[in-house]
Amino acid sequence: MGKAVAMPTTPIDGLVERVDYPLYVVTAADGDEVSGCLAGFVTQCSIVPPRLLVCISKQNHTYRVAERVAGLAVHLLGADQHGLASLFGERSGDVADKLAGTRWTPGATGAPVLADCSAWVEGRVLWHATAGDHEAFVITADRGGAGGHLGQLTLRGAADLQPGHPATDAATTETVAGPGPH
Numbered sequence: 001m002g003k004a005v006a007m008p009t010t011p012i013d014g015l016v017e018r019v020d021y022p023l024y025v026v027t028a029a030d031g032d033e034v035s036g037c038l039a040g041f042v043t044q045c046s047i048v049p050p051r052l053l054v055c056i057s058k059q060n061h062t063y064r065v066a067e068r069v070a071g072l073a074v075h076l077l078g079a080d081q082h083g084l085a086s087l088f089g090e091r092s093g094d095v096a097d098k099l100a101g102t103r104w105t106p107g108a109t110g111a112p113v114l115a116d117c118s119a120w121v122e123g124r125v126l127w128h129a130t131a132g133d134h135e136a137f138v139i140t141a142d143r144g145g146a147g148g149h150l151g152q153l154t155l156r157g158a159a160d161l162q163p164g165h166p167a168t169d170a171a172t173t174e175t176v177a178g179p180g181p182h
């Protein structure tokens with residue numbers, strides 16, 4: 001489990017602290033590894049064609065798998081799935097095989113599709129690029145379904161969780177600054 005990191009106050013805080021967004025588990029698999037993490041930084045980013053934007057921390061085991069896969073699966077957690085949120089959000093694939101104790105099947109892209117969720121979508125990674133300390137992945141929405149749990153788990157419902165990796169890290173400062181006039 002990661003250490004609690006004191007985060008500096010920034011101008012965005014007053015906005016984001018008012019937002020209670022749903023939580024997802026994002027999964028990826030290549031020939032060697034399966035991985036997945038809890039993610040709140042997920043949103044639809046196109047209607048036609050339907051696409052999702054998923055932001056994965058560069059600290060995460062899931063990022064290192066996701067950057068070399070063809071597709072990702074995105075699972076909205078049900079309101080009663082705090083336990084699954086803890087597994088995927090507080091533990092890291094660096095030290096635990098989170099998928100080993102979880103019911104899943106490989107999707108069309110190979111991404112693990114979890115049996116237990118509220119709803120899921122699987123799609124191809126169209127592109128990914130740095131967004132700062134997270135990497136932004138835009139995926140198609142080729143397949144989807146329901147997962148037997150109702151509603152949605154939101155950030156406020158999981159406010160007690162401590163991320164398995166620090167949310168950000170000075171090691172990514174040069175990526176945040178980036179080249180060019182930003």
Ligand SMILES: Cc1cc2nc3c(=O)[nH]c(=O)nc-3n(C[C@H](O)[C@H](O)[C@H](O)COP(=O)(O)O)c2cc1C
Pocket residue numbers: 023035036037038039040041042055056057058059060061062063088089090091092093094134155158161162163164165166
């Ligand atoms: C409430 C909450 C929201 C999170 N949102 C994200 C997110 O949007 N993107 C992300 O990459 N990690 C997010 N995390 C952190 C990861 O889920 C966590 O560090 C996880 O242990 C990483 O697992 P991994 O190293 O196996 O990929 C969140 C964690 C919590 C508790």
